[in-house]
Amino acid sequence: MYTPHTKKDKEEMLKTIGASSFEDLVKQVPAKFLWPKLSLPAESLDESQAAALLTRLAGENCRPLSFLGAGAYERYTPAAIKAITSRTEFLTAYTPYQPEASQGTLQGIYEFQSTVCALYDMDCANASMYDGASSFAEAVRAAVRVTGRKKIVYAAGVNPQYMDTLRTYFAHSPEYTYVKIPMKDGAMDKAALPALLEGAACIAAQTPNFLGLIEDMSGVAEAAKKAGALLVVSADPVSLGLLSTPGEYGADFAVGEGQSLGLPLAYGGPYLGIFSCKKEYVRQMPGRIAGLTKDKDGKRGFVLTLQAREQHIRRDKAASNICSNEALCALAATVYSALYGPEGLKELAEANSGAAAYAAERLSSIKGVSLKFRGPFFNEFVVSLPVSAGGLREKILATRGVDIGLPLAPLYPELGETLLVCATETKTEADILKLEAVIKEAL
Amino acid sequence: MTRVPPLDNRLSIEKSDANRRGLTCKNPLRAKANVPASLRRKSPPRLPELSEFDVVRHYTRLSRLNFSVDTHFYPLGSCTMKYNPRFNEEAAALEGFAALHPLAHDSCAQGTLELIYDLSVRLNELCGMDAITLQPAAGAHSEFTGLLVAKAYFESKGETRSEIIVPDSAHGTNPATASMVGFNTVNIASKPDGRLDVEELKKHIGSKTAVLMMTVPNTLGIFESNIEEVCRAAHEAGALVYMDGANLNALIGMVKPGELGIDLMHLNFHKTFSTPHGGGGPGAGAIAVKSRLAPFLPVPLIKKEGDKYASDFGDGRSIGKVKAFFGNTGVLVKAYAYLLAHSAKELGEIAACSIINANYLRSLLKDVYPSYSGEYCMHECVLVPGPDMTAKGLKTLDVAKGLLDRGFHAPTIYFPNIVHEAIMIEPTETESKETLDEFVAAMKDVHDEGIADPQKLKDAPHTLPVRRLDEVQAARQPNLRW
Numbered sequence: 001m002y003t004p005h006t007k008k009d010k011e012e013m014l015k016t017i018g019a020s021s022f023e024d025l026v027k028q029v030p031a032k033f034l035w036p037k038l039s040l041p042a043e044s045l046d047e048s049q050a051a052a053l054l055t056r057l058a059g060e061n062c063r064p065l066s067f068l069g070a071g072a073y074e075r076y077t078p079a080a081i082k083a084i085t086s087r088t089e090f091l092t093a094y095t096p097y098q099p100e101a102s103q104g105t106l107q108g109i110y111e112f113q114s115t116v117c118a119l120y121d122m123d124c125a126n127a128s129m130y131d132g133a134s135s136f137a138e139a140v141r142a143a144v145r146v147t148g149r150k151k152i153v154y155a156a157g158v159n160p161q162y163m164d165t166l167r168t169y170f171a172h173s174p175e176y177t178y179v180k181i182p183m184k185d186g187a188m189d190k191a192a193l194p195a196l197l198e199g200a201a202c203i204a205a206q207t208p209n210f211l212g213l214i215e216d217m218s219g220v221a222e223a224a225k226k227a228g229a230l231l232v233v234s235a236d237p238v239s240l241g242l243l244s245t246p247g248e249y250g251a252d253f254a255v256g257e258g259q260s261l262g263l264p265l266a267y268g269g270p271y272l273g274i275f276s277c278k279k280e281y282v283r284q285m286p287g288r289i290a291g292l293t294k295d296k297d298g299k300r301g302f303v304l305t306l307q308a309r310e311q312h313i314r315r316d317k318a319a320s321n322i323c324s325n326e327a328l329c330a331l332a333a334t335v336y337s338a339l340y341g342p343e344g345l346k347e348l349a350e351a352n353s354g355a356a357a358y359a360a361e362r363l364s365s366i367k368g369v370s371l372k373f374r375g376p377f378f379n380e381f382v383v384s385l386p387v388s389a390g391g392l393r394e395k396i397l398a399t400r401g402v403d404i405g406l407p408l409a410p411l412y413p414e415l416g417e418t419l420l421v422c423a424t425e426t427k428t429e430a431d432i433l434k435l436e437a438v439i440k441e442a443l
Numbered sequence: 444m445t446r447v448p449p450l451d452n453r454l455s456i457e458k459s460d461a462n463r464r465g466l467t468c469k470n471p472l473r474a475k476a477n478v479p480a481s482l483r484r485k486s487p488p489r490l491p492e493l494s495e496f497d498v499v500r501h502y503t504r505l506s507r508l509n510f511s512v513d514t515h516f517y518p519l520g521s522c523t524m525k526y527n528p529r530f531n532e533e534a535a536a537l538e539g540f541a542a543l544h545p546l547a548h549d550s551c552a553q554g555t556l557e558l559i560y561d562l563s564v565r566l567n568e569l570c571g572m573d574a575i576t577l578q579p580a581a582g583a584h585s586e587f588t589g590l591l592v593a594k595a596y597f598e599s600k601g602e603t604r605s606e607i608i609v610p611d612s613a614h615g616t617n618p619a620t621a622s623m624v625g626f627n628t629v630n631i632a633s634k635p636d637g638r639l640d641v642e643e644l645k646k647h648i649g650s651k652t653a654v655l656m657m658t659v660p661n662t663l664g665i666f667e668s669n670i671e672e673v674c675r676a677a678h679e680a681g682a683l684v685y686m687d688g689a690n691l692n693a694l695i696g697m698v699k700p701g702e703l704g705i706d707l708m709h710l711n712f713h714k715t716f717s718t719p720h721g722g723g724g725p726g727a728g729a730i731a732v733k734s735r736l737a738p739f740l741p742v743p744l745i746k747k748e749g750d751k752y753a754s755d756f757g758d759g760r761s762i763g764k765v766k767a768f769f770g771n772t773g774v775l776v777k778a779y780a781y782l783l784a785h786s787a788k789e790l791g792e793i794a795a796c797s798i799i800n801a802n803y804l805r806s807l808l809k810d811v812y813p814s815y816s817g818e819y820c821m822h823e824c825v826l827v828p829g830p831d832m833t834a835k836g837l838k839t840l841d842v843a844k845g846l847l848d849r850g851f852h853a854p855t856i857y858f859p860n861i862v863h864e865a866i867m868i869e870p871t872e873t874e875s876k877e878t879l880d881e882f883v884a885a886m887k888d889v890h891d892e893g894i895a896d897p898q899k900l901k902d903a904p905h906t907l908p909v910r911r912l913d914e915v916q917a918a919r920q921p922n923l924r925w
Contacts, residue, residue, distance in 0.1 A: 001784065001785055001789045001792060002525070002526050002528060002717070002784070002872075002873050003792055003793065003796040003872045003873060004873065004874070004875040004876075005796050005799070005872075005875070005876070009875070009876045010796075010799060012876070013799050013800075013802075013803045013876060014799065016803060016806055016807065017799075017802045017803055017805075017806045017819075018806065019802070019819065022795055022798075022799065024819075025798055025799070025802055025819045026666075026697075026798060026819075026821070027819070028665065028666040028668045028818060028819070028821075029666050029668070029697075029698060030668065030670075030671065033698050033699075033702055033703060034697060034698060035697060035791065036571070036698070036699045036702060038568060038569070038696065038699075038787040038790070039568055039787075040565060040568055040569070040786070040787040040790070041786055041787065042786055042787060042788070043786050044783065044784050044785050044786040044789055045783045045784065047530050047784070049783075050530065050534075050780060050783040050784060051530070051533075051534070053783065054534045054537060054558075054776070054779075054780060054783075055537060055539075056554075057539070057540075057554035057555070057557060057558050058537035058538065058539025058540050058554055059539055059554065060539070060553045060554030060557065061539040061540065061543045061547070061551060061552055061553065061554040061555055062550075062551045063538070063539065063542065064551060066544055066547075068544045068546050068547070070546055071767060071768075072544060072545050072546070072768065074542075074544070078466055080495055080498060080499050083499060084499065084502045084503065084506070086532070087502075087503065087506040088511055088512075088513035088514070089506040089507060089508075089509040089510075089511045089513070089514060090506050090509065090511070090721070090722055091511070091513075091527070091532075091719045091721055091722075092511040092512035092513045092517075092524075092527050092719050092720065093509045093510065093511040093512070093517075093720065093721075093722045094517065094519055094522055094524060094720045094722070094723070095720070095722070095723035096722065096723070097519070097853075097855075098510070098843065098847060098852065098853050099909070099912050100844070100847055100904050100907040100908070100909055100910070100911065100912070101509065101510040101515075101847050101852060101853075101904075101907060102508075102509055102510065102722070103452075103505070103508035103509070103908050103909060104505035104506050104507065104508040104509035104722075105509055105722035105723070107452070107454070107505055107508075108502070108505055108722070109723075110454070110923070110924070111454060111455055111456075111925075113923055113924050114454070114456065114924040114925040115490060117924045118488040118489045118490050119488045119490075121484075121488075123924075124921075124923045124924060125923070125924065127723070128724075130580035130581065130584060130724075130725075130766055131580065131766050131767055131768075132767060133764070133766050133767035134580070134584075134765075134766055159767070161764060161767040161768065162767065164763050164764040165763075165764050165765060165766060165767060167763060168591065168741075168762060168763040168764055168765055169623075171591055171594070171595075171624075171762060171763070172591075172594065172623075172624045172625030172626075173625055214478065214482050216481075216482065240484065240488070241488075242476070242478055242483055242484065243478065243482055243483060243484060244482050244483060244484050244485075245484050248484065248485060257767075264541040264542065264773070265541070265542055265543060265544045265545065266535075266540065266541050266543065266772050266773035267540070267543045267544070267545050267547070267552065267555050267768070267769055267772040267773075268545035268767070268768025268769040268770060268771075268772055269545075269580065269725070269727075269766070269768065269769070269770055269771035269772055269773060269774070270580070270724070270725030270727070270771040270773050270774055271767075282921065282923070288723060289921075289923060290923070291917040291918070291921050291922055291923050292917070292922040292923075293912050293913045293914065293916050293917035293922070294912070294913050294916065295909040295910040295911060295912050295913070296902075296910040296911050296913075297910055299452070299909055299910070300452045300909075301452070301908075301909035301912045302912075303912045303914050303917050305914065305917040305918050305921060305923075306918055306921060307918075308918075310615075311583070311615040311616050311618075311619035312614075312615035312616075312858075313615070314615075314619070315615050315618040315619055315628075316618035316619060316621060316622040316628045317622070318615070318619040318622075320619070320623065321583045321586065321587060321616050321619035321620040321623050322581075322583055322584070323581065323582065323583045323615075323616050324581045324582070324583070324713075324723050324724040324725075324726055325723050325724050326580075326721075326723075326724040326725045327721050327722035327723035327724050327725075328719075328721030328722060328724065328725060329721075329724070329725055331502075331722070335498060335502055337490050338455050338465070338490065338491050338493055338498045338501075339465040339466045339493075339495060339498050340465060340466050340467075340468075341463075341464065341465055341490055341491060341492045341493065342487035342488050342489075342490045342492065343462075343464065343467075343487075343492070344464070344465065344466050344467055344468060345488070345490070346487065347467060347468035347469075347473060348468045349476075350468075350473040350476035351468050351470040351472055351473045351476070353475075353476035353477060353478050354470070354472035354473045354474060354475035354476040354477075355470065355472045355475075357472075357475045357476065357477050358472050358475045361475075376477070376478060376479055376482060378478070393548070394548065394550075397548055397550070397551065398550070403544075403547070403548065403551070406546055425468055425470050427472070428470070428472070429471070429472060432472075
């Protein structure tokens with residue numbers, strides 16, 4: 001319990017209030033609703049008991065050598081990030097409604113927006129969204145608002161969970177239609193684009209795509225533009241230490257899952273939705289935006305700005321209902337990017353590419369195992385297996401403590417028995433040789 | 444507040460020095476990187492080049508420019524800025540929770556699944572509800588989820604209902620959410636005492652109404668005493684009643700919303716359940732519902748089979764997913780740790796002490812800052828500047844800035860919209876009588892200074908890293924990045 005009140009405090013306070021008892025204070029609540037029976041523990045735990053219980057639960061999650069990726073990536077979190085995000089002045093502050101008392105948070109957001117713009121090569125970014133999926137859905141919504149069209153042309157390589165989230169965001173109206181761009185050798189079949197684009201609001205794509213392949217985005221924005229459509233791209237921020245950027249290939253909206261920038265996996269959240277766009281769409285951005293301005297004395301300072309888009313002003317006419325962002329996660333990502341800098345991020349991206357390349361090389365040397373696609377990939381790739389991928393995963397997990405990757409059949413039945421395998425900079429040569437050995441042994 | 448060094452307000456990029464290095468990645472597998480040149484970025488990103496110490500000092504300095512719950516009393520109404528127990532942070536950081544991949548096989552995630560399951564059971568009991576999803580990432584995201592669930596429910600019955608009724612005291616997220624889900628918003632005026640006008644409600648509610656959204660207690664900190672009648676009117680019209688749980692801190696352990704007639708409601712873990720706000724997130728949300736709405740909740744839910752826990756993807760009636768993966772699980776661990784620290788009776792103490800604290804402030808301040816309502820309040824009170832202050836041209840904004848100078852974060856201001864010059868104070872249960880007394884003294888001092896030297900208060904703050912900022916310039920000529 002965390003209330004400081006002594007019995008005497010309460011008595012004195014009630015007396016000051018002029019109430020005869022606590023019940024007197026809550027007379028506005030019909031008495032029959034007060035103090036219901038609660039079937040909850042009659043005793044609370046002290047801190048050491050609670051620690052023991054939570055440590056037991058945490059211990060019941062196993063810690064395999066894991067090659068899972070598929071939208072959430074194992075990263076090393078540098079100690080300096082924890083040192084900054086555990087500063088209670090950041091941790092226990094609210095949304096910066098009083099800018100004079102929140103310059104730390106506000107400048108942090110401004111630097112986050114700048115970091116996103118630098119990585120994605122885009123004009124402007126917001127203070128962050130809930131996660132990559134909700135950023136993706138909001139970007140498509142923005143494209144729909146800008147174009148006034150309701151047809152969404154999407155690549156088959158967009159994370160299926162992002163598409164599920166998008167469909168939920170548009171669930172209120174059957175007028176939205178979804179047209180899938182067919183896959184060619186695991187990547188977007190660009191030749192099919194012109195025929196699909198008539199009347200489309202946007203092309204929604206992802207690179208590296210869900211299957212790990214780096215999409216060749218050249219010409220895609222031009223094809224969209226020709227049809228009056230916009231280009232929405234989801235891209236992994238760490239990959240952009242090395243890979244061609246949404247700005248370079250002309251994306252109108254660029255989004256991504258910021259968990260990659262050093263956030264823990266934490267069974268799905270809290271993560272970090274990255275949202276950026278070209279400057280002509282700045283007023284279509286949902287969520288908070290920090291801007292640089294001056295105070296009365298002409299000194300530099302930061303405020304939340306362009307609030308006329310937001311729910312507390314526009315109510316039912318707002319660009320989105322979103323009210324919070326993921327400020328502390330955005331701060332962590334900003335610190336991560338500053339710690340590594342342009343050179344360090346390039347090294348991280350190279351380590352991802354190298355680890356995955358080595359894993360692919362080793363696995364495809366196993367008899368019966370082959371790379372499913374020929375195109376270049378970043379930090380994950382698909383292999384075909386001669387046995388059930390789900391069965392093989394469970395068997396090796398149970399007997400060898402290795403999670404070999406995500407079986408794709410439930411999501412992409414057309415790919416047959418395949419496995420999506422990810423290796424980030426956390427994996428060593430020995431880890432990858434172990435992966436090879438356990439699969440070889442189990443086949 | 445702590446005196447901060449003279450403002451060095453350079454950006455990190457302005458401290459950058461070409462080729463200075465912080466962290467490196469030396470994994471030898473880098474040598475095997477094989478991205479074709481045509482797919483590589485043409486120029487490096489314009490990010491700062493700093494040493495690790497440069498970075499740590501830069502952001503540590505920024506942190507010191509913030510007010511926060513740990514450093515300052517932070518009575519933001521409707522935000523429930525209570526103490527965030529340190530233990531919660533340590534629990535969430537346990538490697539077994541923090542390192543768990545969201546696509547981990549259920550057999551590998553038994554600890555987290557058990558935690559989510561038990562947390563769900565406890566929350567259902569607290570709310571008097573039957574089923575709950577913990578997938579939403581925040582309060583507004585929960586509202587969105589809840590209205591989608593309501594929509595799916597009516598569609599399953601073959602009913603088309605297009606309207607959401609919202610009182611004029613509601614949070615802006617309510618109407619914004621309604622329109623995101625494709626509903627029209629019907630606003631109902633409140634009565635002078637701040638309560639929902641049941642006669643007005645009855646005039647507007649009908650076969651078109653899908654949901655009545657209400658905040659309990661409402662944003663004036665007043666309990667809707669006529670809630671049974673309100674819920675009855677809604678149910679007779681075939682509509683559902685949604686409770687915005689932003690103010691649940693006033694009810695926790697003391698009233699079960701489900702018993703009031705509420706059909707679905709949301710929770711804000713970053714308010715009621717003590718998880719930190721982080722400067723604007725991450726939070727976590729939930730939607731708790733009565734059983735008839737359960738089939739429509741987002742998937743997966745967690746089910747228990749024997750002594751094992753598993754993801755449950757439902758029977759196909761779910762609205763789908765509102766975010767990737769499960770939810771903000773890291774935040775849920777903190778909320779669970781908080782519940783472990785409270786017995787059933789102690790949970791009720793949260794509500795009781797939050798109500799005592801709010802009324803204590805109200806009674807000590809009302810002579811100087813009149814209370815909007817003549818009644819006792821629940822966990823927060825809405826005050827306004829007195830006539831002596833308004834006669835001097837002083838506004839609520841000036842009171843807020845004057846408080847900052849005195850080392851107190853300002854209350855929520857200019858909300859609820861129905862109160863002119865509102866000052867909405869929510870002290871929470873974790874503040875002591877001593878702190879409240881100091882706050883009262885500061886509020887009175889602001890008043891006295893305003894009367895004696897109005898211009899000085901209009902120019903406040905005087906002691907913070909920056910003075911009042913030009914928001915008009917910020918919006919007219921947006922400068923949003925380096």
